[in-house]
Amino acid sequence: MTILSQIIQSLENRDTETLIQSDLPAFEAEKGKELKEMYDLFADSDSDQAIQEVKNQLPVIIKSQSKQKYGERSCILSLRPGQGGLDAQDWTDILFSMYTKFLQKLGISFTVLEYVPDDVAGITHAAIQINGNGAYEVFAHEEGQHRLERKSPFNNKGKMQTSHAIVTVTPLIQSQDKIIVAEKDIEIKMARSSGPGGQNVNKTETTVILRHTPTGIVVRNSQTRSQLQNRQYAMIMLQSELLKLEEKKRANEMSSFAVNTNEQTIRTYDFELQQVKDHLSQYKTSKLSAILNGELGFLLVRRLLSAK
Secondary structure (H helix, E strand, C coil): CCHHHHHHHHCCHHHHHHHHCCCCHHHHCHHHHHHHHHHHHHCCCCHHHHHHHHHHHHHHHHHHHCCCCCCCCCEEEEEEECCCHHHHHHHHHHHHHHHHHHHHHHCCCEEEEEEEECCCCCEEEEEEEECCCCHHHHHHHHCEEEEEEEECCCCCCCCEEEEEEEEEEEECCCCCCCCCCCHHHEEEEEEEEECCCCCEEEEEEEEEEEEECCCCEEEEECCCCCHHHHHHHHHHHHHHHHHHHHHHHHHHHHCCCCCCCCCCEEEEEECCCCEEEECCCCEEECCHHHHHCCCCHHHHHHHHHHCC
């Protein structure tokens, strides 16, 4: 079962019903129209069976609309603070928790490749490898800015603060990909490793930081206590980033491939209103607490159905 199918099958029936009754771009194509017609025909007589058929067919519809070349691959989801100082660092940590809770609840395999806590609040960087068929298809649309609106806990005046966390998503490189990185093009640094909660994982310098000088791409890995293994995996991360960069260049030349940039606002999470707004689908929900606790499936599927 693909990760997308796993997520859709986990949706509550009422959420699936909300999706099929919505006017989303994926339902404007022939297969989408046929599914809506089937649901309308059988919903009254056998609603449970109709909803199950919708769940079975939604992955097919999303796949038929997809423009992701590497959609079937595993992926690396990275997070870093944007504008907002300590609030942005704290917000990045909250998002890291949201994603990992979601993956844990669904039993999706993942590995924390990097987690860099700040001495005062939150984190300065994190990276998660999400394993499974179709991981990149599902999470590629998370790439961009995630905006937080709340009264800052780091400001004694309690003023409203707008902060950003930036998510990037990269398809994992495979053996058949011809991405060659010359040693002369790499700068290597070492640092001490830390883990979730800020605890010291290793007092020796096992974190490996690679900078690709021609592109300026920087990756870091502290997955294990072995500097050699971390360097090997940091190289995989770098090659994955370069693979994605090559595809973006081809997409810009051909103008036929949907390319996200991290300047795009994905969602706004408003703590004052207890509301989340998805900017692609223009969908709003008051389930802020549930979403931050890992109830992310509905938003992910709705976003995929909204992509053009």
